[in-house]
Amino acid sequence: MTTSPTGVRPEPASFRDPANRVFHVGDEVLRGLNAQAAEHWRTLAASPFFPTLVSAGKVCATEDAPPTMVPATTGTPWAAVLRHERIPFVSHPYEWSFGMLRDAALLHLEILRTALADGFTTKDGSAYNLQWRGAKPVFIDIGSFEPIRDGEPWAGYRQFCQTVLYPLLLTAHLGVDFQPWLRAQVDGIEADQLRPLFGGTRRLRPGVLTHLHLHGAMQQRNAAASTSDVKAQLRAAGYSRDLQAATVRGIEKLVRRLEHRPSGSHWTDYQRTCGYSARDRVAKEQFVVGAVAAAARPRLVLDLGANDGRYARLAAGHADYVVAVEQDPAVVDELYRALRSEGQQRILPLVVDLADPSPGGGWRGVERAGFAQRASADVVLALALVHHLAIGRNVPLPEVVDWLAGLTAPGGAVVVEFVHPDDPMATRLLANKPEGLFPDYRRDTFERLVEARGRITDRLELPSGTRTLYRAVMGG
Amino acid sequence: MIHLAYLDAGSGSLIVQAVVGGVAGAAVAAKLYWRRLVDRFRRQPTDQR
Numbered sequence: 001m002t003t004s005p006t007g008v009r010p011e012p013a014s015f016r017d018p019a020n021r022v023f024h025v026g027d028e029v030l031r032g033l034n035a036q037a038a039e040h041w042r043t044l045a046a047s048p049f050f051p052t053l054v055s056a057g058k059v060c061a062t063e064d065a066p067p068t069m070v071p072a073t074t075g076t077p078w079a080a081v082l083r084h085e086r087i088p089f090v091s092h093p094y095e096w097s098f099g100m101l102r103d104a105a106l107l108h109l110e111i112l113r114t115a116l117a118d119g120f121t122t123k124d125g126s127a128y129n130l131q132w133r134g135a136k137p138v139f140i141d142i143g144s145f146e147p148i149r150d151g152e153p154w155a156g157y158r159q160f161c162q163t164v165l166y167p168l169l170l171t172a173h174l175g176v177d178f179q180p181w182l183r184a185q186v187d188g189i190e191a192d193q194l195r196p197l198f199g200g201t202r203r204l205r206p207g208v209l210t211h212l213h214l215h216g217a218m219q220q221r222n223a224a225a226s227t228s229d230v231k232a233q234l235r236a237a238g239y240s241r242d243l244q245a246a247t248v249r250g251i252e253k254l255v256r257r258l259e260h261r262p263s264g265s266h267w268t269d270y271q272r273t274c275g276y277s278a279r280d281r282v283a284k285e286q287f288v289v290g291a292v293a294a295a296a297r298p299r300l301v302l303d304l305g306a307n308d309g310r311y312a313r314l315a316a317g318h319a320d321y322v323v324a325v326e327q328d329p330a331v332v333d334e335l336y337r338a339l340r341s342e343g344q345q346r347i348l349p350l351v352v353d354l355a356d357p358s359p360g361g362g363w364r365g366v367e368r369a370g371f372a373q374r375a376s377a378d379v380v381l382a383l384a385l386v387h388h389l390a391i392g393r394n395v396p397l398p399e400v401v402d403w404l405a406g407l408t409a410p411g412g413a414v415v416v417e418f419v420h421p422d423d424p425m426a427t428r429l430l431a432n433k434p435e436g437l438f439p440d441y442r443r444d445t446f447e448r449l450v451e452a453r454g455r456i457t458d459r460l461e462l463p464s465g466t467r468t469l470y471r472a473v474m475g476g
Numbered sequence: 477m478i479h480l481a482y483l484d485a486g487s488g489s490l491i492v493q494a495v496v497g498g499v500a501g502a503a504v505a506a507k508l509y510w511r512r513l514v515d516r517f518r519r520q521p522t523d524q525r
Binding site for chain 2: 153154155217220236239240246
């Protein structure tokens with residue numbers, strides 16, 4: 001990522017539509033618009049639907065800013081510059097659970113349907129058009145709105161299928177997690193990649209015959225035809241705005257029918273089976289609250305291995321925003337549905353395997369920033385996590401501590417639980433490994449490693465005597 | 477596999493939206509294919525000249 005001498009940093013994910021570009025200046029998020037995009041923006045801002053969507057929190061808040069705030073990238077100065085509301089933590093669709101992708105899809109379709117009624121459309125249909133405020137999705141790609149041209153179908157349909165609908169079909173109909181597929185391909189899943197998995201009677205599942213098989217076949221048959229020719233042919237054949245609206249309603253109806261509720265995994269029941277006594281739990285909760293509230297109110301707390309979100313919720317009482325990270329998509333989905341029903345807008349649940357976190361993706365590997373590039377928290381919670389990495393995943397203990405320090409903003413704190421080697425959970429993990437494999441997995445070694453990278457301010461041994469909690473200020 | 481660029485709606489993806497658009501959509505698609513067919517026959521005598 002490059003920063004110009006004036007402190008203006010172009011957003012690496014915003015280059016595909018040359019009509020506009022997003023920049024970061026300090027904490028501000030700005031968007032430069034070319035002449036045509038600026039004209040579209042003025043019509044959009046004056047439309048009845050746009051301010052309604054913004055005030056409902058469905059589209060990110062946007063206002064005009066001085067055009068001189070961002071430099072021109074092509075020699076021609078931007079015709080207009082917009083200032084956007086800042087999203088507290090940027091996430092990618094492959095870090096969302098099924099319910100999150102589904103709700104994001106429904107919001108995208110609702111926005112498109114509302115826009116169509118007022119003569120606007122969106123020029124793309126990407127899952128990346130959406131972000132989150134806690135458990136509430138928000139549409140961020142203001143540059144995607146443009147006036148509708150009569151007689152043309154939705155230009156974003158193919159992209160919507162690839163980045164939203166196909167991933168949902170994969171999970172809803174086959175029970176296969178979509179996250180690794182989306183993570184591997186920034187443009188989403190191609191119809192031809194998915195079609196072989198939907199043979200036989202699976203063709204008859206909702207949405208499969210039309211949006212997948214027919215769509216894939218049509219793409220092949222019309223590969224040589226230009227889109228401008230096809231648009232002219234459709235216009236001549238009488239394709240109308242009403243038809244586009246009907247298609248969008250049809251996709252909305254289909255997405256509402258797609259559901260996935262997996263049966264409980266090892267982790268969905270973890271809080272009940274993880275072996276804490278009631279006294280341990282009370283002591284741990286008090287320690288965590290005290291540790292989060294110890295210094296100035298944190299802007300961002302990362303809860304690593306959040307499970308059912310118990311500690312993320314406690315932290316949210318004393319922080320602006322909490323990102324609750326968990327590796328099991330089913331657990332994240334449960335947490336998301338609970339947070340959504342509570343109307344929670346300050347806790348964002350994400351699917352991330354901490355031993356294999358989201359890497360950088362897309363163009364030059366920076367278009368979609370990796371998890372480590374985005375994560376810089378004032379407080380990092382690592383509760384009942386270190387033993388899973390150090391014993392379960394064989395990550396050397398010094399590396400685990402280095403990694404925790406790396407996720408912490410300068411002067412920030414780590415709240416970490418060390419499970420002693422004689423704890424029942426640690427013993428269970430150790431029993432699966434060759435004997436004597438982790439001689440350094442000891443409490444004194446761990447403390448020494450933490451003190452080499454920060455200052456332990458508080459410590460508490462839980463009443464059961466096999467787990468110790470620490471609060472350490474890193475780099476301090 | 478067809479790799480289509482960003483902001484390229486894709487020709488097949490445009491037509492399939494007519495097909496999935498209920499009876500009215502199917503009628504548009506049928507009209508489009510009919511016109512393509514008629515155009516092909518109209519063009520052929522010219523090509524043979």
